Amino acid sequence: MDKRIWAIGGGKGGTGKSFLAASLGLHLASLDREVVLVDADLGAPNLHTLLGIKASHPDLGDFLTNAVPSLAEAAVETPYRNLRIVKGSENILFIANLNHYRKLRLLRQLRQMEAPNIILDLGTGSSFNTLDFFLSANPGVVVSTPEPTSIENTYLFLKSCIMRVLKLYMDHYKIRDLHQRMLEQIEKNSQSLYGFFKSLMESDRAYGTILYRALRGFRPCLVMNKTRDDRDVLLGRSIADVARKYLLIDMQYLGAVPYDEDVLSSLRELRPFYLEHGDSAAARAVRRMSEELAYSIEFTLRTPPEIRLPDA
């Protein structure tokens, strides 16, 4: 079975991660593809509200506390055909501070779950939990808006992902002393990542090559949400270009979702925007992106590097 785990993440709140996750899920489900949406926003879950569903049990918290034995049993039916959802937990204090063992269990169950499309709606920020869920997925989609604050946080999120990937590989090869060197060097300036690799290649080419290849394997996608004009649309292309040059990652710009007042009105009426306004420019943009991701040969052939988390 061609299984795919999608992750929708980003550095800043309010960029439209949950909106995009819900819309992608509804679109894929409408194409007769079985979809499971997982509200992995551990601190502020609300994906169910975007689908017009009330919070109820079982949810992610029930799986994590062993109230239900598997993640598949926490996935409940929605009013929409082919679409199931694992709702976020109301027990936020417990879930937001997920421990290492529970995180591994959740990651394992996500890989084992029998569903061709699993879409993770991730929370804001760069906690290890969020980063690990993002890095386990393919495709990983970063959502940004055209505001400078959002762009700044997008770069921070990408930098955190990069450092997490490198750290996991360093831990695997037991070269932990490099980690401190990386932290010191990467904070210096924008070209510091290049500087770090350059000096590493000179001192230890084998490890430098391994880490550089690991970094090149991290290939997120970017979506610009709430764009209002052509400049905002082009901004996404610019961000992907800058990330390629300064963060050494191959980021694919998927496109822009135009700002739409009706998103808010749909939310107030507790009805999914994607179904209510299927002909809007925003819905059309989501359709185009999801088809690009679902049928892209690159994503079909490429499997993400498996993240091996340390045991402790």
Add this chain to the structure above:
Amino acid sequence: MLKRIEDWNYYELLLVERTASPDEIWAAYQAALTTYQTGSPALYGLVTEAERGLVLERVQEAFQTLRDPATRKEYDLALLRRAPYFPPKAPFRKSVGKLEIEEALPKKGLWARIKAIVFRRHDA
């Protein structure tokens, strides 16, 4: 390949193929100008003003060279002398399901380590 921005060739800098048409080069140049213009939001929080100026200078230099067929030909020949160019290949299936990490150097196994200890003792 790991390269500093100063070492990127003009095509890499403008994000175009070496076979790009003049129209594609023009479009890429316009996009690069937008990215590296003063106060560009795309650089916010990552690139300093000095670095922005340097890249913009190189972008302009790249466009000036590639817009004119004669200078472009000369530049292409110089690039070819440095490294031959092979057009990009179609994606191919490469060890799907395996970890990239597996392409790394093999770790020293238990037997190899025991042998090393035994032979060292024997020699001594």
